[in-house]
Amino acid sequence: MSRSPVIVFFLSLSYSLLFLAPSCHAATNTLTKGQSIKDGEILTSVDENFELGFFSPGNSTSRYVGVRYSKIQDQAVIWVANRDKPISGTDGVVKIGEDGNLLVVNGNGSSVWSSNASFVSSNTALMLDTTGNLILSSNDSIGDTDKAYWQSFNNPTDTYLPDMKVLIGSAEIYAFTSWKSTSDPSPGNFTMGVDPRGAPQIVVWEQSRRRWRSGHWNGLIFSGVPSMAAFTTYRYGFKITRENDGKLYFTYNPSDPSELMKFQITWNGFEEQKRWNKSAKAWQVMQSQPSEECEKYNHCGNFGVCTPSGSPNCRCLEGFQPRHPDQWRLGNWSGGCERRSPLQCQMNTSNGGEDGFKAVRCAKLPDFADVYQLSSDDCKKKCQNNCSCKAYAHVTGIRCMIWNGDLTDVQNHIQSGNTLYMRLAYSELDHSRLPTYVIVLIVLAGLVFVAISIWLLWMLKKKLKATSASMSTNHELQVHDLSRSKEYTTDLSGPGDLVLEGSQVNGPDLPMFNFNFVAVATNNFSEENKLGQGGFGLVYKGKLPGGEEIAVKRLSKISGQGLLEFKNEIILIAKLQHRNLVRLLGCSIQGDEKMLIYEYMPNKSLDYFLFDPEKQGLLEWNKRFEIIEGIARGLLYLHRDSRLRIIHRDLKASNILLDEGMNPKISDFGMARIFGANQNEINTNRVVGTYGYMAPEYAMEGLFSVKSDVYSFGVLLLEIVSGRRNTSFRMGSLE
Incomplete structure (x- = not known):
């Protein structure tokens, strides 16, 4: 029977769509017996x-068969089933076997991987949970981890996720194993897990040799990780929990569950x-x-720090010397250190003084400790009574x-860590220390x-107040305010005459504010309005009657350094105007109260964004370039284009303020100096500034x-x- 060409065409098209188009499994999160996932299909x-x-x-x-992230561009794999037995073609299948276990089979029907659960039923089902966990359980209790026959979180590969539990057993547990390479997920050379001895630690091993450890868990943090030591309490993060089976597990609770x-x-x-x-x-x-050489396990050898x-x-702990001096000088520290003087308790003699203890502060404590529930004094006695x-x-x-045993993997964390008390021979101890009763006296x-000095100063202050009127002409800072009648009002005082060291520095561009006006603007200098604190005193946020926001630097009454900076800043900033310099709006002087009023910078200072891992992402490269360019323009103005040639002397990230548009403004001119037209350099005995930013010849x-x-x-x-951050230390005057 003849057929129409149109009918033949549509029959052929239907055949192609039915049998030749690639299959696509419907998006589901469960797999039951009789169903399968072919190569190209997914369970979501x-x-x-x-x-x-x-x-691949x-x-x-x-x-390979694995669990990976779905909606993001980098679909990172977090778990692999057949990491030892890859399939060469695209005819692999994932299914539930006759015995109820999860299977991965190749094109020949041979199993290349099985969940190998001991207790399963013929009515099992698999579910992919929202945590990334694969859960094999009875069809009646699908997704219930407490009733699961098998789950991928209990059989991880190289990745630990929130809600995953890591067992803390009685011996080392190698919970995670690295890939062999970025293209080969078979087990590699590195493992990560928990060492429960003493206090639990996270450890990375290279085969059987330790590569890194986290330091001991103290209930809040891993004490050997400096970045964690900055915090004292945790609502989120790692915790040790005891489950219904009576076993202890490490868990991790993220602060934002929606984050990957x-x-x-x-x-x-x-x-x-x-x-x-x-x-x-x-x-x-x-x-x-x-993260660095010191983090590598026992980088300086036994008894090295x-x-x-x-x-x-690397250096040896106090009382120790390099075991192999020649190698030590060449930078090979693996041999570690040995005692200079033997312990008295090891010499079986009563000659000489008794052994003692030397404190090593801010340390990552050594590995392999024994833990006892003893007080500090009893702990010392237990160590003292045991020569080992x-x-x-x-x-x-x-x-x-x-x-x-030997003290291994000791680090000095500088600003964090615990105190280690090392046993030393009598000859290695500092015997110049005075007896306790002498120190108490x-x-x-x-x-x-x-106490007597404070009382005398208080009496002297009362006497000075009584005679202050007659001595006002000799006062170092003279203020002539033309608006005395408004001293106790909340009005602006106006452009009074401010004379510093015989020179009037203010004018129409630098008005004087009375104290009450500033107090009202800052809500009486309330804690809620406080922006920060420095050596000069406190900084408060305020608002003028017109709605303009201001920052008020309030000089501490007892800060001699702050008084010098106050004078210097008025003299300099009142004469400087540039878009990349912070603008001084005015000042206030009334009795002992001395304040500077600046434009308010809503985005705080540059270091607030630059060194905060949470906020660094806000500074894109274009914005960083604009900030660098703005600082350079402000510095060029100070050095070359302003009426005065100014050397700032304390240029650093915390002195770069950011306005609402993230435009930089150089601030804090308290340490700046004016140069003459023909001056190229100055020598001073008063070195001020911040180490790390100082030029060597200045420091x-x-x-x-x-x-x-x-x-x-x-x-x-x-x-x-x-x-x-450039590590720095603040120093005062060296005069």
Whole structure:
């Protein structure tokens, strides 16, 4: 029978669509017996954050089954089933076997992976949870982790996710194993897990050798991670919980459950915490360990201590010396250190003094401690009475820790850490210390002297107040306010005459405010209005009657340094006008109260954004370039284009304020100096500023010039580009 060409065409098209088009599994989060997931199909969680399916990593053509992120561009794999047995073609299938276990089979029907659950039923079902967990359970209790036969969270590969539990057992647990490479998910050379000995620690191993450890868990933080030591309490983060089975587990509770976050042991041996940055559409590394040489396990050998900022990094603990001096000088510290003087308790003799303890502060405590529930005094006695005890520590949340073996993997954290008490021979101890009763007497005598001095100063102050009227002509700071009649009103005082060191510095552009006016503007200097504090005093936010917001720098009454800065700032800033310099709106002087009124900067200072991991993303590269350019323009104005040639002397991130448009303005001219037209440099005995930003010739010799500010600008430039803080210390006058 002849057929119409049109009918033949549509029959052929229907056949093609039915049999030749690639199959697409309907989006679902469950898999039951009799169903399967073929290569190209996926199982998706309800929130569509995770999916189970086949994939080929990197440049590999092998096929694996894994769970990965779904809705983001970088669909990072968090769990792999057949990591040891890849499938060579695209004919693999995921299904539930006859025995109820989850299976991955190849094109020949041979199983390449099984969940191998001991107790399963013939009515099992698989669910992909919104946490990324694959849960195999009875069809009647699907998704119930308490009744699960098997779940991927209990059989992880290289990634730890929030809501996952890591067992704290009686021995080391290698919970996570790295990939072999970025294109090969088979088990690699690195593992990560928990060492429960003493207090639990997170450890990264390279095969059987330790590569990094987190330090001991004290109930709030891992004490060996400096970034965690900045916090004292945690509502979110790691916790130890005891489950219904009576076992202890590490869990992690994120502050924002909607954020995608993971911890991973990378193929090259780093423990990384990553968070998905929605705006950048990339994974942001929040922390990576080991982050530096000192973080590498026992970098300086036994009885050595590693200091990140040291040069060199390694030194021996006090009372010890390098075991191999020649190697030590060449930078090979693996041999560690040995005692200079043997302990008296090891010599079996009563000659010589008794052994004692030396405090090592701000330390990452050594590995392999024994823990006892003892007080600090009893902890010391227990160590003292055992000649094998090398050191002890008493740590909040852990209590008594004692080391009977070599002290390994000790680090100096500078600003954090715990105190370690090391056992030393009598000859190694400092015997110049005065007896306790002598120290107590000296302290008491000092307190009596201070009390008498305060009383005498109070009496002297009363006497000076009584005669202040007759001595006003000799006062260092003279103020002639033409609006005396309004001294106790809330009105603006107006442009009075302000004379400093014989020179009038204010005028129409620098009005005088009376004290009451400023008090009203700042809500009587309330705590809610306080913006910050420095050596000069406090800074408050205020609002003028017209609605203009201001910042008020209130000079501390007892700050001699602040008085000098106050004078200097009025003399300089009143004569300077530039879009990249903070604008002085006026000042207020009434009795002991001295204040400067500035334009308000709503975005605070540059360091507020630059060094905060949460806020760094707000400073995009274009904005950073604009900030650098603005600082440079302001500095050029000070050095070359203003009526006065000014050297700032304290240029740093905290002195760069940001307006509502994130435009930079140089502030804090309290330490600035005026140069003459023909002056190139000045030598001073009063070195002020911030270490780390100071030019070497200024810090060491007191010699400063335009180049000093350029040096500080260079350091600031590196901070803006890198987003890393230049370690600095504040110092006062060296006069």
